[in-house]
Amino acid sequence: MNQDMLLSNDFFRQRRLETLVENQTSYTLNSAEMHIFETHQQAQRVLLEFNQPVLASMIEGKKIMHLNEKNPFDFLPGESLVLPASELMCIDFPEAKMDNPTRCLAMTISEEKIRETVTFLNENVTRAEDNEWKFTDYNFHFTNDIAIHQIIQRLIFLFTENHPSKDIFADFMLRELVIRVLQTEAQRIYTEQALELSSSNRLAFIINYIRENLDQSLSIGELSDKVHMSESNFHRVFKNELGISPIDFINNERIKLATSLLHNPNKKIKEVYMECGFNSLSYFVRLFKRKKQASPKEYQMRLRG
Secondary structure (H helix, E strand, O other): OOOOOOOOHHHHHHOOOOOOOOEEEEEEOOOEEEEEEEEOOOEEEEEEOOOOOEEEEEEEOOEEEEOOOOOOEEEOOOEEEEEOOOOOEEEEEOOOEOOEOEEEEEEEEOHHHHHHHHHHHHHHOOOOOOOOOOOOOOOEEEEOOHHHHHHHHHHHHHHHOOOOOHHHHHHHHHHHHHHHHHHHHHHHHHHHHHHHHOOOOHHHHHHHHHHHOOOOOOOHHHHHHHOOOOHHHHHHHHHHHHOOOHHHHHHHHHHHHHHHHOOOOOOOHHHHHHHOOOOOHHHHHHHHHHHHOOOHHHHHHHHHO
């Protein structure tokens, strides 16, 4: 699925370009502000800072981000970054040109709105080990999933359209955005720290078990039994906390494994799908193509090419 972010025609009509580096077009709502930055020439060490927590998303081009105590990293279209208030960003623009500008969205969200959403989650969505919902890492860099991409795209149009109720619409979208980012962060923590957390956290244990047994048949019944939960409760808790169903998580992990196996040019497609635990070759090919926009064979041929 193409997840290129699109700016509305209203944005292009209303903006004013005054410099070649970091032109800013801003829109304000009750709980958030949206800033679109456009850069038309290569630049280094451009400083940027906001007084509210910010979600930055790349639209076009490439940035190199230098953040406090982190190694520099590429920031590309389809990716987002969550930063705390008053975090100083130092940014390089290695590829910006007049006919190929770098465009980035920075959306500041009021701390009150974030606290309200986190409180709502803690009152209504129980976590597996009764931990509280909170942002544990305000320097969180991630790839947008389809849901987050669509929310950001919808917010771009809400900010730029002239509608008397857009503050009301935006409040619902901002709440969903904060919840989905929290779930994405939880998914990353469980995925990266599953082994070390598995002795004290049931979801971490089951994620570690899934990843170690991808070649096996994994049923919801078997997985829920291992953590002493009913199937319905296991499914609900898993999806609430990670923002994805257990089956979708298993399929994602299997596609990740398949992707790595296909780097071996001697691996046959049939070997790959069996090693990844898929029962059907046609289902594996269909799912892989949906995730990677190429069949397994096409993907392997691209790697060779």
